[in-house]
Every structure is written in structure tokens, then in C-alpha cells.
Amino acid sequence: MTSTGPAFKPGYALPSEVLEKLRNLLGERFSTGDADLLSYSHDYWPISLQWVLKGSFPWVPSAVAWPENTFEVQEIVKTAYGNSIPVYAFGGGSGVLGGTVPEKGGIVVDLKRMRSIRLNEEDMVVEAEAGVNGYYLEKYLNSKGYTLGHIPQSIYVSTLGGWIATKATGQFSTKYGGIEDMVLGLEAVLPWGSAVTLPPHPRTSTGPDLRRLFIGSEGVLGIVTRAWLKTCILPEERVLLSYVSETFEEALESVRRILKRGAKPAVVRVYDEAETKRHFYMFEEAYGRIMTVIVVEGDSGIAGAERRIVEEEFRGRMLGEEPVKHWLETRFMVKEASEFAPLGVVFDTIEVSVGWSRAMSLYRSLVEAVRAVKGTLFASAHASHFYPQGVCFYFTFAGVPRGNPEKYYNDVWEAAMKTTLENGGSISHHHGVGRQRRSWLKNELGPAFNLLKKVKTALDDKGVMNPGNMGL
Ligand SMILES: Cc1cc2nc3c(=O)[nH]c(=O)nc-3n(C[C@H](O)[C@H](O)[C@H](O)COP(=O)(O)OP(=O)(O)OC[C@H]3O[C@@H](n4cnc5c(N)ncnc54)[C@H](O)[C@@H]3O)c2cc1C
Missing domain, CATH: 3.30.43.10 (Uridine Diphospho-n-acetylenolpyruvylglucosamine Reductase, domain 2)
Known part of the structure; x- marks a missing residue:
């Protein structure tokens, strides 16, 4: 050196x-x-x-x-x-x-050199090695008339194995689900070097599903080397809808009604007032209000029915296709934390999930808690993934701390994690735990954290697999 x-x-x-x-x-x-x-x-x-x-x-x-x-x-x-x-x-x-x-x-x-792909069109299953780049996999499927339906914002820079290990989810999750809904089988190398294969089946009832042990395991239980995933045919029709609402609550309530009726728009995103201004400033009608963008897609019969349900249930002013086209064009453009850091600005995002009954209280308390941390410039959110049972809020914050940037950063995380747990939420919706969230995992899991630790020790007696990650 x-x-x-x-x-x-x-x-x-x-x-x-x-x-x-x-x-x-x-x-x-x-x-x-x-x-x-x-x-x-x-x-x-x-x-x-x-x-x-x-x-x-x-x-x-x-x-x-x-x-x-x-x-x-x-x-x-x-x-x-x-x-x-x-x-x-x-x-x-x-x-x-x-x-x-x-x-x-x-x-x-x-694992990036492990990138082979094989499509079984009859079974509608794709087999791929874990290091395959996400965009490459999706493009391959598209070229054959299929889609995985998993489009995370990081699709250009992430891999299949990373998606499985972090239990990732994509922008079109309200229709297609998270990665856990797509994995039918997988192969993993265990901490002592043996490989185990859990083959793909449409469904099995053969004991606890060991595939799930590796989904979200963040490299602490083994290395996923291959997976078999469900595929869907490329949508025949895509409908773009957008609405402006007076309040965040009103817009979320409209989405809840849509899902309650069984419709599954692929994309739904509801931006709070601050984020509406930030992302949709070019649409005058949205200024000071709440923007919702929706993409409905699939077989034209199904998409038509879902469109009707959206139009019947969404109480707000329709704004047409343009805001959705704007979102589709800009959805992979991200400001990285590294762009702000040289300017002395600390910037990050935090995603959490919560049931509908406590959604607004979590949103309000978390924004307030982050704003209360000294040095915060702004804290805002959009709702990015939806379920009949609840929602994922994706918070963005930035601050210019007087003292140590790392201390400010951890103070914000502390405020956010504490507020999420106090409001009955889960501290992570799709980014996982890693090293940043590890100290709060115990608080969310309670006594179940010991169960996780026992599983880890039973599988990895020498603690060689990604030691320290997730607090394990
Ligand atoms: C700009 C940006 C946008 C993002 N958007 C999204 C989004 O829309 N949705 C989302 O869910 N996430 C998103 N993320 C987070 C990140 O992209 C995901 O967590 C992704 O799944 C990580 O994949 P990766 O291949 O980069 O994994 P890595 O970062 O390389 O690894 C992540 C973790 O998984 C483990 N791991 C990786 N590969 C394997 C394997 N084969 N076997 C076992 N363990 C493994 C690693 O040890 C590590 O603990 C975003 C990140 C960025 C920077």
C-alpha cells in the first residue's frame, strides 16, 4: 500500500x-x-x-x-x-x-459473472443465475414477450440475487407483487459450502417453505446462486391516469377504496404537498395540492375493468396522461447522496410500511419528528406501494448539520425508526436492514429476534456469512 x-x-x-x-x-x-x-x-x-x-x-x-x-x-x-x-x-x-x-x-x-438465463415458456418460468443484472433480465424477457413485473428504481445497477437477498420490490408492485411473490425456487450455497436446491413448483405443501428462509436473508444465511421466477406476458394495454386532490388523506383514501374492490393498478404513487411541488411543478393545477399517478395495465379486458373502478372510486380532479408520462420519463433519475455531501448537505430516504388504520398518524408524526431534528432543511414523503391492508411511505429528508454529519444522519434515523414503531409500522418496507437499521431490528421483532439469531447460529455456526449484517 x-x-x-x-x-x-x-x-x-x-x-x-x-x-x-x-x-x-x-x-x-x-x-x-x-x-x-x-x-x-x-x-x-x-x-x-x-x-x-x-x-x-x-x-x-x-x-x-x-x-x-x-x-x-x-x-x-x-x-x-x-x-x-x-x-x-x-x-x-x-x-x-x-x-x-x-x-x-x-x-x-x-456474483455478476453468473448471469445465464433460461426461459420455459410453457411453464411461464424463468431460471436465472443470481448475478444477472436486473435490466438485462427484464430486457431479455421483454424480447420474448414477457415481463417479470419487477422494476425497482435501481434496476440498472442491481442483480437478481440482491433483489432476493433484500426482499426488494419494484415500481409496479401493486399488480405484480414484491420479489417474494415471484420466486418459485432457488439454489443457495450454505455457510459450510454445500449447495441446496429448492426446485420450482406452482405451489407446494411440503413443510415450511425453505425458499423463504433466503428471501430477505441479506447474505447472512448463505449465497443465493440461482432462482426460478414467475413471468407474465407483456401487457396488451396500458392506461395512464392522474388526479389532483386537496389533501394527502383524501388521495390515500381513494386508493384504499380502489384496492378494496379488488382492482390492482400496477403503479400507484401519491405525493404529499411538498413532493408534488418538487416533482410536478410544471402542472399548475397541482400546485399546493396532492398529485396521484396511476398506471393500469394487462389484458385489455382486465385493464378496462380496473380503469372503470379507478375512475369510479377516485375522488379528485382528473388531470390526464401528461403527469404519468412525466413520471415514466423521469422515474430512474435520482439525486444521489454523493451529489449533496460535498455541499455539506446530508440527504437520504427511508421507507416504512403501516396498516391503513394508522397510516396518516405515522406519516404526520414521522415528518414532524424528522423536521424536529436540528439541522433539517426538509422532510417529505410519497406513498409508493399499496395493499388492501396498508401502504408504504417513502420519506426523503435533507439537512445541513452544524456539527458532525454522521451524528445528524443517525439522529434522523433514530427519530424515524422510533416514530414508526410507536405508530405500529414496520421499520423497512423494501430496502432491508443492512448495517444502518440493525440496532432497531430487535425492537421490531421483539423475542422473535432470538429465533432469527438461533436460525443464524444453527446454519452458520462459525459466523462466516456477512458477519454483523442485520445485527447477526
Ligand atoms: C437509486 C436507488 C434506487 C433504489 N430503488 C429501489 C427500489 O425501487 N426497490 C427496492 O427494493 N430497492 C431499491 N434500492 C435498493 C437496492 O437497489 C436493492 O436493495 C437491491 O435489491 C440490491 O441489489 P444488489 O444486487 O445491488 O445487492 P447488493 O447491494 O450487492 O447487496 C445487498 C445485500 O444482499 C446481499 N446479497 C447480494 N447478492 C446476494 C446473493 N446472491 N446471495 C445472498 N446475498 C446476497 C448482500 O450481501 C447485501 O447484504 C435502490 C437503491 C438505489 C441506490
Whole structure:
């Protein structure tokens, strides 16, 4: 390590026999080079982006491996297990909570070279390796006339394995569901290096569903190497609808009525007043009000019926297709935390879920709690995912703290997590737990956290799989 480069504490050196074994196995697809170690020392977690800006990295891995098949993943994991070396599965690195940060040193296993896809049109099932890029998978399916229906905002920079591991959800979730609704089967490499395959079936009644053990497991129970997913045919018709309401509550209530009648618009997004101004400032009628954008899609008969239900139930002023077209065009454009940080601005988003009965109280209390943190410039939200039972609120905040930015950041998270739990919500709707939320997971799960810990210890007796992630 030269003294002129960024400052970092090197991950501890791996034993020479481990280095030799993995170099023999992977050749150039195994690295202990400084540039690779620094590249894999962070993800999209704003705290870790601060490290990049400061050029100071508290945690770096000891090595990075790029396997090309399940056998190679098994060999890496077996070697690590045999030597009690931590292993961190890495997909796109788009996680926003530090889930891939190698806090105990060890080997980062980047799965992006595992990207084969096979479509079974008769069963409407696609089999894909875990490292396949999300956009690539969706484009492949589209070219055959299908869609997964899973379109997260990070689709260009995330992988199938990352989606499964974080229990991700996409913009079209109100119709197609979250990733957990799509996974029919999977293959995973367990902490000691054996592989297990849970094959795809339309449904099974063969004991607890072990597939679910890995969905949302964030790399702490094993490495997902392959999955089988449901596919849908590309929609025949797409209807774009938008409404302006006087209050946030009124708009949410309209959506609740639509879902209660069984209609499932693919996309529904309701923006509070601040976010309506921010995202839809070009639509005069929406100024000072609440914007809702809706996409209904599918077979034309079904889409027609769902459109009718939306039009019957939404009490607000119809604004036509333009706001939805604007949303469709801009939906992947994001301001990154790293753009604001050099200006001294701390910026992040927090997503939580809550049942309808407490939705407005959670929204109001959380915005108020974040605004009350000294240094906050703004706190706002939109409702981004809907269920007959409740809703996901996606909060955005920014602040210019006087003192330590990290302290301000953690104070806001503390206020948000506490308020969510006090209002009966869940502290994460789709980003997962990672390292940022780990101290609050116990509060949400209560005694069930010990059950999770027991599962972790039973599967990973040496604690080699992503140690520290999720507080495990
Ligand atoms: C701009 C932006 C927009 C986003 N939009 C959305 C959104 O719309 N919806 C959403 O749900 N999320 C969103 N996210 C969050 C993030 O993209 C998701 O969490 C995504 O699922 C992470 O996938 P990844 O491949 O990048 O995983 P990574 O960041 O590489 O890893 C995330 C976690 O999963 C584990 N992991 C990764 N691959 C595997 C594997 N094969 N086996 C076991 N564990 C594994 C890692 O160890 C880590 O704990 C967004 C993030 C950004 C930066």
C-alpha cells in the first residue's frame, strides 16, 4: 500500500494456503489489489459514500472473488469456512444500508459473472443465475414477450440475487407483487459450502417453505446462486391516469377504496404537498395540492375493468396522461447522496410500511419528528406501494448539520425508526436492514429476534456469512 492513496486499514491478510487455493481456482478472477479492495469497501449506504468522499475507509475486504458458477462459489465458501474467514455476497452494490460493507475483513464474492438465463415458456418460468443484472433480465424477457413485473428504481445497477437477498420490490408492485411473490425456487450455497436446491413448483405443501428462509436473508444465511421466477406476458394495454386532490388523506383514501374492490393498478404513487411541488411543478393545477399517478395495465379486458373502478372510486380532479408520462420519463433519475455531501448537505430516504388504520398518524408524526431534528432543511414523503391492508411511505429528508454529519444522519434515523414503531409500522418496507437499521431490528421483532439469531447460529455456526449484517 502506498502512502499517497486513500487512507484505509487493510483487511487482514489471508493465510497463504487460502490465497494459493483461490488463485489456482479463479486465476485473474481473484484479487487482493488495492483498487479492488477499495472498490468493494462500500455500497450506496450514505455513510459509506462519505468514506469515499473523505478518502478514508474504515473497513475493507482482504480479497475479492468473481466466481462463474455454483461450483466455484462452493469452493470459495468451503475454503473460507474451513479457515473461519468471513464471506460477503455482492450483487450490484446498490444496497443503501451498508449490507455489503466488509466490516470484519474477509472475502467479497461478486456474483455478476453468473448471469445465464433460461426461459420455459410453457411453464411461464424463468431460471436465472443470481448475478444477472436486473435490466438485462427484464430486457431479455421483454424480447420474448414477457415481463417479470419487477422494476425497482435501481434496476440498472442491481442483480437478481440482491433483489432476493433484500426482499426488494419494484415500481409496479401493486399488480405484480414484491420479489417474494415471484420466486418459485432457488439454489443457495450454505455457510459450510454445500449447495441446496429448492426446485420450482406452482405451489407446494411440503413443510415450511425453505425458499423463504433466503428471501430477505441479506447474505447472512448463505449465497443465493440461482432462482426460478414467475413471468407474465407483456401487457396488451396500458392506461395512464392522474388526479389532483386537496389533501394527502383524501388521495390515500381513494386508493384504499380502489384496492378494496379488488382492482390492482400496477403503479400507484401519491405525493404529499411538498413532493408534488418538487416533482410536478410544471402542472399548475397541482400546485399546493396532492398529485396521484396511476398506471393500469394487462389484458385489455382486465385493464378496462380496473380503469372503470379507478375512475369510479377516485375522488379528485382528473388531470390526464401528461403527469404519468412525466413520471415514466423521469422515474430512474435520482439525486444521489454523493451529489449533496460535498455541499455539506446530508440527504437520504427511508421507507416504512403501516396498516391503513394508522397510516396518516405515522406519516404526520414521522415528518414532524424528522423536521424536529436540528439541522433539517426538509422532510417529505410519497406513498409508493399499496395493499388492501396498508401502504408504504417513502420519506426523503435533507439537512445541513452544524456539527458532525454522521451524528445528524443517525439522529434522523433514530427519530424515524422510533416514530414508526410507536405508530405500529414496520421499520423497512423494501430496502432491508443492512448495517444502518440493525440496532432497531430487535425492537421490531421483539423475542422473535432470538429465533432469527438461533436460525443464524444453527446454519452458520462459525459466523462466516456477512458477519454483523442485520445485527447477526
Ligand atoms: C437509486 C436507488 C434506487 C433504489 N430503488 C429501489 C427500489 O425501487 N426497490 C427496492 O427494493 N430497492 C431499491 N434500492 C435498493 C437496492 O437497489 C436493492 O436493495 C437491491 O435489491 C440490491 O441489489 P444488489 O444486487 O445491488 O445487492 P447488493 O447491494 O450487492 O447487496 C445487498 C445485500 O444482499 C446481499 N446479497 C447480494 N447478492 C446476494 C446473493 N446472491 N446471495 C445472498 N446475498 C446476497 C448482500 O450481501 C447485501 O447484504 C435502490 C437503491 C438505489 C441506490
